Every structure is written in structure tokens, then in C-alpha cells.
Amino acid sequence: MKKIGVLTSGGDAPGMNAAVRAVVRKAIFEGLEVAGIFNGYEGLIHGKIEMLQLGSVGDIIQRGGTMLRSARSSEFMTEEGRLKAKRQLKSHGIEGLVVIGGDGSFRGAAELVKLGVPCACVPATIDNDINGTQFTIGFDSALNTVIDAIDKIRDTATSHERTFIIEVMGRDAGDLALWAGLAGGAETILIPEVKFDLNEIITRLQSGSGRGKKHSIIIVAEGVMSATALSETLKAEAGIETRVSVLGHIQRGGSPSAKDRVIASQYGARAVEVLHEGRSGVAIGMQNHTVVDYDLDVVFKRSEDKLDKELYKLSKELSI
Numbered sequence: 001m002k003k004i005g006v007l008t009s010g011g012d013a014p015g016m017n018a019a020v021r022a023v024v025r026k027a028i029f030e031g032l033e034v035a036g037i038f039n040g041y042e043g044l045i046h047g048k049i050e051m052l053q054l055g056s057v058g059d060i061i062q063r064g065g066t067m068l069r070s071a072r073s074s075e076f077m078t079e080e081g082r083l084k085a086k087r088q089l090k091s092h093g094i095e096g097l098v099v100i101g102g103d104g105s106f107r108g109a110a111e112l113v114k115l116g117v118p119c120a121c122v123p124a125t126i127d128n129d130i131n132g133t134q135f136t137i138g139f140d141s142a143l144n145t146v147i148d149a150i151d152k153i154r155d156t157a158t159s160h161e162r163t164f165i166i167e168v169m170g171r172d173a174g175d176l177a178l179w180a181g182l183a184g185g186a187e188t189i190l191i192p193e194v195k196f197d198l199n200e201i202i203t204r205l206q207s208g209s210g211r212g213k214k215h216s217i218i219i220v221a222e223g224v225m226s227a228t229a230l231s232e233t234l235k236a237e238a239g240i241e242t243r244v245s246v247l248g249h250i251q252r253g254g255s256p257s258a259k260d261r262v263i264a265s266q267y268g269a270r271a272v273e274v275l276h277e278g279r280s281g282v283a284i285g286m287q288n289h290t291v292v293d294y295d296l297d298v299v300f301k302r303s304e305d306k307l308d309k310e311l312y313k314l315s316k317e318l319s320i
């Protein structure tokens, strides 16, 4: 193998740049050439490809977003689109591809693998929702952004003795809500993996204010319901007044945390090693502080949800 390509795809996440940097530098270290593919699979189909050098990835390790930019591509969802992508790779002499993204991007890579394109996938999504790895790139940075917001909201919640509902990202996975809720000292955490009991929330809020609690913070993952809907329900069912804060896209931006920079560097480098060893259809991840690589199929297996049940139990015990 002489030349590999790298792209970022799907929802962006802080640390994607650090992963791109690692891929480029490790590949050059190993004597490979690296092509940067811009705008994800869409850019691949349309040949938005440039050679990257050591200096091309200078001064990006600390930046959020992705220098390769990201996109969603409906054309790539078709067989015809994927064949175009394959032809582009061939005409640019690219013999293997590092895909940095979430599970949709991994599904795209799996389709390319079926067409005979060697792929190694690096998990990058703030949702931390990829099977086979305990941590995805971007999760830790987003978590710190959410905690910063919770701390600030807590100040005003205390001053005005209010209950706040903070909506965080996470359509199917509650990791961000759970970790942020635990680290931010939230009284109630609602995640998609666990059915919630409205009466229990009402009782908690009422008994809290009964014992003189000055404020209350509820964290809700967007996949459960919107913060506004929850606020309206609490008002209608129990006359409880709440304020709502939807954190939205600030969670996806900002400088990556130290942890995300380190794992992005490790994952990016391992992806290059995997391709260099002539392997394909592999995902990279972390298990018990060790970088691992595993079959891409593991990502798509319907396993029991990834929720850390002990952590969820602890969050409930500590928020009595």
C-alpha cells in the first residue's frame, strides 16, 4: 500500500481535527502518502481530493470542527453513488480509506468494504453511541461544555430559586445526559434507555422544595422529549413552574478536551496501522484504557444498549 485517503463524515465532533492530524502524520511516518477527501462521502463522489503533507495538519490539534469539513450525502446512499466513489479512489491511486465519523458513516464504509475498498473507521461523535468502544472522540469535550453550562445555569437557578430543565443532545443514547447530570449534580436525569415516571419526578421536586432546596436541575436527553414539552407537562400535571434551556449546537463545537485530543491521536494512528497491515472492515475504539480494533460488524449488531447501568444507579443514589 502506497497511498491512503482520509475523510470526516456525518455530525462533526471536537477532536476530529486531531484525528485527521494523527492519520496524516502516522501515515507519513510509515512512508505512505495521504490524500485528504473534503466534505465526506459527497466530496469523495465529486473528487474533492487533495494531497496532504506534514504541514497541512499543523496548528489544528486544538481546533474544533474539521478542516476536511463534513457532509451528509444522499447520493452515497445509492449503489451508483458508491461506485462513483470507488472510481474516484481508483483514479487517485488511493488504496485504503480512514473514515472518521459516527455510525452512519461507518455503515457507508461497510458498503465500500463490500465493493473491495479497504476501510478503517475511527469513532467520532459527541453521543458516545458506537458499539465496541467505551469512548468516541468528541464525547468528553461535549460533556465539558454541558457541565460548564449546568454550572452557570445553577447560579441563576439558586439566585431565583428555580427549577431548570436543560435539554442536551442524544437521540438514542443517554451517555451525555447521564455523565453531565452526574458531574453537574443534577437532581433528575432523563435518558432514552430508561422509561421515566412522571409522578416520581413530581414527588422529587415537591419533596425537595419541602425540605428547603433552593433549586433543582433536570437534565433531559433530546431523545426522551423536548425540555419545553416536559416543562409544559410539569405545569399541567402538578402546577410546577420551570425554566427551560436547550443547549443545542454549542455542544458540538469548541476546542477539544485534552482527553479527546489524546484518544483522537491514538485512534487515528491505529487506523493507519490497520490499513498498513492489509486489514479492512475494522473499527477502532477503547476498552479499559486500551486502544482496540475490532470487526466493523460489531458496530451494527443489535446488542443490549451501551448504557452503564452502575453509573445510572449511582446517579439516582446521589441525587436523593
Ligand code: ADP
Binding pocket: 009, 010, 011, 012, 041, 071, 072, 073, 074, 076, 077, 101, 102, 103, 104, 105, 106, 107, 108, 109, 111, 125
Ligand atoms: P453519522 O456518521 O454522524 O452517524 P449520518 O448518519 O448522517 O452521520 O451518516 C453520514 C453519511 O454516511 C450519510 O450522509 C451517508 O452518505 C452515509 N451513510 C449512512 N448510512 C449509510 C448506509 N446505510 N449506506 C451507505 N451510506 C450510508
